[in-house]
Structure formats: structure tokens, C-alpha cells
Amino acid sequence: MQHKNEIVIILDEPIKRGTETITQISIRKPSAGELRGISLVELGQMNTTALQQVLPRITTPILTTQDVGKLDPADLLEIGVEVAGFLVKKADKAAFQRE
Structure with missing residues (x-):
């Protein structure tokens, strides 16, 4: 279940970690x-180094x-967009969606 403060991303390219495969x-x-x-x-600019620092948290x-370094670029971009979206105020998001 997704909440406005939580997003689930389905990865195009799963991450292999030992015997574990991360698909989302x-x-x-x-x-x-x-x-x-x-x-x-x-x-906010989706800098890879900044994302590598914050995503583990x-x-x-x-x-x-x-x-994070193993992510497919398309998956990293989608994740970056969502993280950057968390930095935008609700009123600004609403104004952007109306336009």
C-alpha cells in the first residue's frame, strides 16, 4: 500500500545481492x-552521489x-524523481499539477 509519504518503485532491472533478488x-x-x-x-538535482548517501537511510x-551503484540508469532516474518530489511543498505540487 502506498502512502503520500511512501512510494513503491518496481525495478526494471532487479538488483542481485548474494542469493537475494530485489525487484521493488x-x-x-x-x-x-x-x-x-x-x-x-x-x-533536488538528483545528483548520484547525494542519492547514494540518502537512499540507504x-x-x-x-x-x-x-x-545504488548497481542500479539501472532508468531505475535510478525514477527513484531520483521521487526523492526530489519529496522536497517540494504540497502547495507547490498542487500548483504544478493544475498547470
Whole structure:
């Protein structure tokens, strides 16, 4: 079940981790503390390094930095768009959706 503060992404290319295969990732809206040490500008621009820092803090199953590095570019872009969307105020999202 998806909540507005949690998104489930079905991966085009599953991640192999030992005997485990990750086919989907749940991403939840980060709290301010989970963004420590990360530039919000870089995260909003979907900077790969910023995503590698924040995704282990907000994903289920927990993605490691190495897992993020193995993501298919299309999956990384979709995840980045969702994470960047969490940084936008509700009123701004509503205005964008109306246009």
C-alpha cells in the first residue's frame, strides 16, 4: 500500500545481492535528520552521489551505496524523481499539477 509519504518503485532491472533478488523498493519521505550532510540542492538535482548517501537511510529493503551503484540508469532516474518530489511543498505540487 502506498502512502503520500511512501512510494513503491518496481525495478526494471532487479538488483542481485548474494542469493537475494530485489525487484521493488519502498522509498519513504526523509526527515530533516536523515538529510544531514547532504546538499538539498544536489538531492533536488538528483545528483548520484547525494542519492547514494540518502537512499540507504530511506529505502526498504535498505539499499547500500554499492546497490545504488548497481542500479539501472532508468531505475535510478525514477527513484531520483521521487526523492526530489519529496522536497517540494504540497502547495507547490498542487500548483504544478493544475498547470
